[in-house]
Amino acid sequence: MYREQIKVLDCTIRDGGLMxxxxxDDRFVREIFRAISQAGIDYMEIGYKNSQKLFDAxxxxxxxxxxxxxxxxVTEGIESKTKISVMVDVDRVDLDDIKPKKDxxxxxxxxxxxxxxVDKAIRLANHFADKGYETAVNLMAISKVLEVELNECFAQLEKxxxxxxxxxxDSNGALYQETVEYLIKKAKSIIKTKEIGIHAHNNQQLGFGNTIEAIIHGANYLDSTIFGMGRAAGNCPxxxxxGFLKNPKFDIRPILDIISKEMIPLQKEVEWGYVIPYAITGILDEHPKSALELRNSDRKDKYREFYDSFAGSSEVE
Amino acid sequence: MYREQIKVLDCTIRDGGLMxxxxxDDRFVREIFRAISQAGIDYMEIGYKNSQKLFDAxxxxxxxxxxxxxxxxVTEGIESKTKISVMVDVDRVDLDDIKPKKDxxxxxxxxxxxxxxVDKAIRLANHFADKGYETAVNLMAISKVLEVELNECFAQLEKxxxxxxxxxxDSNGALYQETVEYLIKKAKSIIKTKEIGIHAHNNQQLGFGNTIEAIIHGANYLDSTIFGMGRAAGNCPxxxxxGFLKNPKFDIRPILDIISKEMIPLQKEVEWGYVIPYAITGILDEHPKSALELRNSDRKDKYREFYDSFAGSSEVE
Incomplete structure (x- = not known):
């Protein structure tokens, strides 16, 4: 019943690191890597590759x-078939930092x-491919893109x-199943020579549901994070x-263990998940930045006021 | 863009009361009723109608x-167009307690x-209809029903x-979008003279997504609870x-207010929502009873052990 081509990429450390x-610390990352490896997950995204010329280490x-x-x-000495992934942002990576894959x-x-x-991303991805890496392009904030521009972007990526x-x-956590279906079908209709992936945010408790929807319509690369930990509302858990995927190579139990041992204590220190201001930015298709700021203020639970702030926030033409 | 026929039934007090x-107390129920009324929600389910001959008040x-x-x-003096609903369980209601609707x-x-x-439910529903009430039959634990029995049940209800x-x-919180689609389409194909409703549990964070799926395929009666409060993992929030429905008669803001004022403090006393043992019973299509017991024990965060307990719990034929 399962689809062999489906790959799971756990990005707990990368997306969670935004919080x-x-x-x-090294101990924590080792434990996460161990759990992901034991669970048979295909990829672990371990962080960003940013230039130390731009950011003070x-x-x-x-x-x-x-x-x-x-x-x-953090990986040595742990038996693993899990591949390691890193993320780069355009204009923030120093290409001299990227060694050939073999090294x-x-x-x-x-x-x-x-x-x-996307032009910058294509140049970077081709450069990484030349150095021997598997590569992906992650199109952020897709809920805000005009159709004509998305069509051109997909065609250009394919070519x-x-x-x-x-x-x-879905950076804003604003998509519903019908919009996921529409976008995946569009991507599949234009991009014929590459796989399609989904990275869903959980502002409206749709991270998992939208990932299932993407699977139904042919996405094979699926992002998730342990206990949903990630920026703001977090991700598909x-x-x-x-629990949903039927491939017997996966084992949920190491993930259950690491939630017991590491994520429950961590949640006492770092907030993520279903929090109303993140739900509000998802409903309104806004970036969670303002909600993150609210949660660090003394008005953190003033939900109506926060909701109303968007109604008055833009000029009416 | 909205569908006029869609009705929202908030069952916070009824389903949340199981916790x-x-x-x-009266003050809390009044505030919930006020918020639901101000939000323009169609129905509020306020509790169960159980016989005091069977349960000691x-x-x-x-x-x-x-x-x-x-x-x-709890309703007098509050301006409201919201209708009041109560739930009965078969064999637990005393029909003498049900006055004619006009009283x-x-x-x-x-x-x-x-x-x-279902035979008992049909007899009860027809009795309530005779007394002048709007009536519904809620088919519990639908994920566990054999197809042949469900077909017969739907046909009998229709007739x-x-x-x-x-x-x-979805008592167990076990359905996925594809199973929701299948069940709603089946119900609509057999039951032509009544509306179809959905009551989703949130064990796998699919309460909202499955409700959207049911809407897509023609369900018009939608159960939800404020901040998702309900038994175990709770419900569609x-x-x-x-936030999803487009009917301008709805106003989300009184609900945001009541979450700030009542639900956030309440959550410090009563546990509901995304808790791993509830997710496990959802994944395994089991009743949440065992997970509720676990959460009241000193092994409440032993997730792997709890998961493994199901593997050994039944005889292998």
Whole structure:
């Protein structure tokens, strides 16, 4: 009953790192890597590859930079078939930091961009492909893109990009099943030589449901995070996804263990998940930034006021 | 863009009451009724109508019995177009307690039953219809029903029952979009003279997504609870459903207010929502009873052990 081509990419450390300045300690990352490996998950995205010329390494945790030696430190000695992925943002990566694949513990590099920056992303992805990596382009904030521009972007990726996967990224957590169906069908109709992926945010408790919807319509690369940990409302929970997928290579139990041991205590320190201001930005198709700010203020539970702030926030033409 | 026929039934007090022995105080129920009324929600289900010959009224809160005078006490003086619903279970209601509609503040009576008890439910629903009430039959634990029995049940309801609505109830929180689509299409194909409803549980964070799926395929009666409060993992959250529905008669803001003021404090006393043992029973299509017991024990966060307990729990033929 299962679809062999489906690959799960757990990005707990990468997306979750947005909530703690990428400051997970080595012990924690090793335990997550061990659990993901034991669960038979295909990829683990371990962080961002940002240039230390642009960001002061003293001000961030190690997973904002993902130096090869740092990655080796947390993966060595653990039996694993899980591939390692890192993410780059356009204009923030130093290409000199990217060694040829044969000299690196990294297997896949995913380039995140807005649709308007797809030319830059294509150049980066092709560069990483030339160096021997598996590559993906992650199209962020897709709920905000005009159809004509999305059509052109998909066509250009199909024609010019040597990436293996193109991801639909619902940054705002604003998509519903019908919009997921529409976007995946569109992507599949234009992009014939690459796989389609989905990265869903959970603002409206639709991270898992929208991922299932993407599977139904042919997406084979699925992002998830353990206990849904990720920016703001977080993501499609890995444990639910493994519970749904029928491939016997997956084992949910190491993920249940790591939730007991690591994620429940962590949730006392870091907030993520179903929180009303994140639901509001999802409903209104807004970036969660304002909701994150609200949660760090003394008005964190003033939901109606926060909702009404959007009604008055833009000029009416 | 909206569908006029769609009706929202908020059952926070009824389903949430399963978590506190139906012990909400009058002040709380009044505030919920006020918020639901201001939000323009069609129905509020306020509790169960159980026989005091079977259950000792001293051992339960008022919302296990829903006497007419109790309902009047919490609704009087509040401007409202919201109709009042109560739920009965087969074999637990005393028909002498049900006055004619013209003498009661109740508008709708919903009869909950397992498919095997549909004959009893039909008799009850027809009795309530004779007394002048709107009526529904709620088919519980639908994920466990054999197809041949479900076909017969739907056909019998269509032929013999004078209820207005037949609800698909995902008691275990085990359905996925594809199973919801299948069940709603089947119900619509057999039941032509009544509306179809959906009552989804949120064990796998699919309460809202499955409700949307049911809407897509023609369900018009939608159950939800404020901040998802209900038994175990709870239900489709009312605030998300109002955010999705386009009918301008709905106003999400009174619901946001009541979450700020009442539900956030309540959640410190009563546990509901996305808790891993509830997710596990959902994944395994089991009743949440064992997970509720686990959460009241000192092994509440032993998820792997709980998961494994199901593998060994039944004889292998």
């Amino acid at each position: 703690n300045n990428h400051g997970f 003293k001000k961030y945790g190690a997973w904002k930079f993902c130096e090869d030696d740092t990655i080796r430190r 690196s513990p990294v297997d896949m590099i995913r380039t995140a961009c807005y649709v308007k920056d 010019e990009c040597r990436c293996n996967v193109v991801y639909i990224v 890995t444990e639910l996804l493994l | 506190n022995n139906h012990g909400f 001293k051992k339960y809160g008022a919302w296990k019995f829903c006497e007419d005078d109790t309902i009047r006490r 009661s503040p109740v508008d709708m009576i919903r009869t909950a039953c397992y498919v095997k008890d 013999e029952c004078r209820c207005n609505v037949v609800y698909i109830v 009312t605030e998300l459903l109002l």
